[in-house]
Amino acid sequence: MNNNYALITGASQGLGKYLALDLAQRNYHILLVALPNENLETLALEIKKLHVKVEFFETDLTKKENILALVDWANSFSVEVLINNAGCGGSKYINEASxxxxxxxxQLNVRATSLITKLLIPNLTKQPKSYILNISSMAAFSPIGFKTVYPASKKFIEYFSQGLQEELKSQNVTVSVVYPGPMKTNAEVSNRIEKQSKFVNSGVVALKDVAKISLDGLFQGKNRIIPGKLNKFSRYILAILPLKTKVKLxxxxxxxxxxxxK
Structure with missing residues (x-):
C-alpha cells in the first residue's frame, strides 16, 4: 500500500471523480476537494470500499483565503500527486457575459491552479518522486470567439505546466498537462455537446477512459497528453491551419x- 496521498480538485463529479476512483485503484490515499454541497461525502464512502484512506475538503477556490486554508489542510498529509482539475468555462457573446x-x-482556471501548485510544491518535493497533472483543454490550441476567456485560460495552463516541467525536473517532480476534448461532465455540458456537430460528438471520450489515459501518461512521464485518436487528429489539423482560418471555423x-x- 502506498502511504502517500493524491489530491484532486473539482473531484465531486465528471473527470475529477473518475480520476479519484482510478487513483484509489492504484492504491493512493485520496484527498477530495470540491464546492460545498456537492456530495463529496458520498464519493468518499464509495472510494473507501477500495480499501484506501479518504479525506475531503469543501470550499470555493475562487477566493484567495479558501485556497490558503485548503493548502494548510493538505500540507498535513504527504502529497505525492496533485491534480488541478477544478475549472469552468462556457460559451457566451462577450457583451452578454457578466x-x-x-x-x-x-480565478478558478488561472489563479487557483497556479497558487495551489506553488503552495504545495514544498510538500511534493519531500517525496522521493511526485507528480502534478494540470487539466487544460483542446480549446488551448486556438483562440475562439464567443468563448474568449476560456481558451486563453487553458493556454495559460499549458504554458504554466511547461514552465514547471523545466523548473522542477531536477527535483523528481513530473509535470504533465492533459488536453481533453468535449466531455459529458454534467447534464448542462452534455446538452451543449449534443447540440454540436457530429464531428464534435465523435470526439467525445468516456470520462473513465480520459482519467485512465491521463494517469497512465502522467506516471509514464509524458508531459503532453491528448486522450482520443480523433482529438489527436484534430490537434494535427489545428497545427497546420492558418490562425485566421481556424479561429473563424x-x-x-x-x-x-x-x-x-436561444
Missing amino acids: FDYMDTII LSKAVKKEIDAT
Whole structure:
C-alpha cells in the first residue's frame, strides 16, 4: 500500500471523480476537494470500499483565503500527486457575459491552479518522486470567439505546466498537462455537446477512459497528453491551419451552439 496521498480538485463529479476512483485503484490515499454541497461525502464512502484512506475538503477556490486554508489542510498529509482539475468555462457573446462569469473563469482556471501548485510544491518535493497533472483543454490550441476567456485560460495552463516541467525536473517532480476534448461532465455540458456537430460528438471520450489515459501518461512521464485518436487528429489539423482560418471555423461552430439555445 502506498502511504502517500493524491489530491484532486473539482473531484465531486465528471473527470475529477473518475480520476479519484482510478487513483484509489492504484492504491493512493485520496484527498477530495470540491464546492460545498456537492456530495463529496458520498464519493468518499464509495472510494473507501477500495480499501484506501479518504479525506475531503469543501470550499470555493475562487477566493484567495479558501485556497490558503485548503493548502494548510493538505500540507498535513504527504502529497505525492496533485491534480488541478477544478475549472469552468462556457460559451457566451462577450457583451452578454457578466463580470462574475468572466472573473470566475480567471480565478478558478488561472489563479487557483497556479497558487495551489506553488503552495504545495514544498510538500511534493519531500517525496522521493511526485507528480502534478494540470487539466487544460483542446480549446488551448486556438483562440475562439464567443468563448474568449476560456481558451486563453487553458493556454495559460499549458504554458504554466511547461514552465514547471523545466523548473522542477531536477527535483523528481513530473509535470504533465492533459488536453481533453468535449466531455459529458454534467447534464448542462452534455446538452451543449449534443447540440454540436457530429464531428464534435465523435470526439467525445468516456470520462473513465480520459482519467485512465491521463494517469497512465502522467506516471509514464509524458508531459503532453491528448486522450482520443480523433482529438489527436484534430490537434494535427489545428497545427497546420492558418490562425485566421481556424479561429473563424471554431468561432462559427460555437456561435451556432449559442444561437441554438436561444
